[in-house]
Amino acid sequence: MNFQIHLTILIIACFFALPISAQITSEAEREMTKPVEPFRVIANVYYVGTNDVASYLITSDEGHIMIDSGFEETVPLIEASVKKLGFDLRDVKILLNNHEHYDHCGGLATLREKTGAKLLAVKEQAEVLARGGSNDFRFGGKQIFRPVAADKRIIHGEVIALGENKLITIRTPGHTKGATTWTMRVRDGDRDLEVIFLSSLSNLDYDLVSNEKYPEIGTDFESTFEILLELKPDVFLGSHAGFFRMGKKFEMLKLAPKENPFIDLEGYRNFVERMRDDFRQKLETQKKAAEEK
Numbered sequence: 145m146n147f148q149i150h151l152t153i154l155i156i157a158c159f160f161a162l163p164i165s166a167q168i169t170s171e172a173e174r175e176m177t178k179p180v181e182p183f184r185v186i187a188n189v190y191y192v193g194t195n196d197v198a199s200y201l202i203t204s205d206e207g208h209i210m211i212d213s214g215f216e217e218t219v220p221l222i223e224a225s226v227k228k229l230g231f232d233l234r235d236v237k238i239l240l241n242n243h244e245h246y247d248h249c250g251g252l253a254t255l256r257e258k259t260g261a262k263l264l265a266v267k268e269q270a271e272v273l274a275r276g277g278s279n280d281f282r283f284g285g286k287q288i289f290r291p292v293a294a295d296k297r298i299i300h301g302e303v304i305a306l307g308e309n310k311l312i313t314i315r316t317p318g319h320t321k322g323a324t325t326w327t328m329r330v331r332d333g334d335r336d337l338e339v340i341f342l343s344s345l346s347n348l349d350y351d352l353v354s355n356e357k358y359p360e361i362g363t364d365f366e367s368t369f370e371i372l373l374e375l376k377p378d379v380f381l382g383s384h385a386g387f388f389r390m391g392k393k394f395e396m397l398k399l400a401p402k403e404n405p406f407i408d409l410e411g412y413r414n415f416v417e418r419m420r421d422d423f424r425q426k427l428e429t430q431k432k433a434a435e436e437k
């Protein structure tokens with residue numbers, strides 16, 4: 145999907161169709177939750193999300209890791225996708241969430257019940273998940289998804305290990321206080337590749353200058369971009385399919401090309417730089433407006 149259209153849908157989904165629960169209520173939300181064929185991205189990493197809201201299954205003989213649940217209604221689709229790929233949802237042992245917004249975490253409570261998996265989250269994320277989003281700095285005030293308790297709190301740099309998989313936790317706050325990114329190495333044939341599961345980076349309609357509910361939002365965004373631009377992941381994956389042009393790459397993958405199209409360091413860097421530039425531009429505009437007041 146075109147980046148601009150994608151951004152527009154995200155903004156609409158986030159702000160004009162705020163649901164009472166994590167349910168799909170608007171056309172924009174329906175547009176980002178269409179079923180798609182699940183597939184193996186690379187090595188033991190599989191895509192089990194919708195056409196735009198991502199969910200990943202990282203498999204091992206000792207159990208699987210799942211990143212993100214999508215909306216509450218996305219859970220059956222994820223379940224069917226896992227089954228279609230030949231895996232069992234009950235083998236998911238660890239649940240992760242890229243950020244605590246209802247389109248990514250709305251189904252976590254259900255998934256946790258269905259799998260018996262442990263939910264791991266950073267402190268800032270766990271606090272919002274536990275209260276169904278009612279204490280989120282942007283959406284605060286009322287519960288917008290089913291609350292879910294984290295079984296364990298994780299910190300920046302923590303390695304999440306299951307079977308041969310080792311995911312490195314990278315705090316990337318800004319879009320939310322608990323936004324988290326992970327990297328992991330996978331074996332692809334005779335080489336090792338680094339995969340990134342990138343959190344959301346958009347600044348939406350946030351007050352970046354004097355945000356009383358999130359005073360450090362500006363410095364958080366800056367340090368997030370700095371950290372992310374130091375990384376050199378081979379395989380670019382993220383919380384929305386539009387970030388890494390999944391649809392187009394999946395079509396290419398089906399043609400069995402020599403190189404896996406999801407290997408895209410340039411696409412990763414371009415995306416992060418574009419989000420950083422957008423943030424800085426917005427920050428400047430807001431600073432000027434504040435000075436003129």
Ligand SMILES: [Zn+2]
Nearest residue numbers: 243245319344
């Ligand atoms: Zn979000």
